[in-house]
Amino acid sequence: xxxxxxxxxxxxxxxxxxxxxxGWRVWRVVRRRRRAVLASLFVNxxxxxxxxxxxxxxxxxxxxxxxxxxxxxxxxCGIYATRLETIDWEFLVSFPLLLRPxxxxxxxxxxxxxxxxxxxxxxxxxxxxxxxxxxGRFGLRRAxxxxxxxxxxxVPVELLPVGSLAEVVPALELRFPHGDTYExxxxxxxx
Amino acid sequence: xxxxxxxxxxxxxPLENPVPEPPSEDAEQEASDLPFRQLTVSPELTTTVExxxxxx
Numbered sequence: 001x002x003x004x005x006x007x008x009x010x011x012x013x014x015x016x017x018x019x020x021x022x023g024w025r026v027w028r029v030v031r032r033r034r035r036a037v038l039a040s041l042f043v044n045x046x047x048x049x050x051x052x053x054x055x056x057x058x059x060x061x062x063x064x065x066x067x068x069x070x071x072x073x074x075x076x077c078g079i080y081a082t083r084l085e086t087i088d089w090e091f092l093v094s095f096p097l098l099l100r101p102x103x104x105x106x107x108x109x110x111x112x113x114x115x116x117x118x119x120x121x122x123x124x125x126x127x128x129x130x131x132x133x134x135x136g137r138f139g140l141r142r143a144x145x146x147x148x149x150x151x152x153x154x155v156p157v158e159l160l161p162v163g164s165l166a167e168v169v170p171a172l173e174l175r176f177p178h179g180d181t182y183e184x185x186x187x188x189x190x191x
Numbered sequence: 192x193x194x195x196x197x198x199x200x201x202x203x204x205p206l207e208n209p210v211p212e213p214p215s216e217d218a219e220q221e222a223s224d225l226p227f228r229q230l231t232v233s234p235e236l237t238t239t240v241e242x243x244x245x246x247x
Binding site: 015016017018019020021025026041042050051052073080082086087108109110111112113114115116117118119120121122126128153154155184185 | 192193194195196197198199200201202203204205206209210211212213214
């Protein structure tokens with residue numbers, strides 16, 4: 001296993017692992033061409049349906065230069081995922097640009113992967129499972145519509161009935177007490 | 192999302208594609224045909240019903 005601290009050379013002739021990392025992340029839901037699509041929270045990127053999302057460095061057009069393959073150790077670019085307990089849901093729902101409540105789910109990451117203390121950033125990703133929070137009785141119908149509109153991704157989309165958005169992560173922690181991430185490095189060391 | 196300091200890097204090439212295959216054309220065709228499917232009835236199962244005369 002080639003695992004180094006801050007190694008910039010992500011691409012190697014032979015891969016280190018054959019199973020993707022599975023971590024958690026949060027998406028916005030936006031409409032594009034009359035279709036509901038998942039979008040990143042902090043950059044203007046929508047996730048394609050039935051095709052992997054390829055990471056790009058969005059500093060490329062800024063003062064930092066960029067223009068390098070993503071992710072890179074010296075940058076913050078890449079497709080992010082984290083462990084369930086790391087998600088600061090209350091901060092995310094207070095994000096001022098969110099018109100609709102965000103959705104949460106697991107994501108598969110592969111390609112060039114940088115593992116950090118509390119998560120990963122990678123060159124390629126695709127949703128593995130999506131949970132749509134349904135807030136009380138009135139939110140249920142809206143959440144059902146949203147869940148149905150995301151089925152084109154071809155992955156399970158489930159409703160998560162909660163009383164408030166602050167209950168989303170605790171509800172998932174009850175359901176997935178071990179977090180249900182898949183971490184190839186950790187699991188290969190454990191084996 | 193703050194994930195902290197990078198501690199290692201590696202490459203992953205999944206043996207199975209994590210991206211679901213698009214629905215097959217056959218399945219799509221079948222689904223689109225469903226409301227218009229032609230029902231065929233075997234001739235042996237058909238019978239002729241004479242209209243009943245009323246008021247005779």
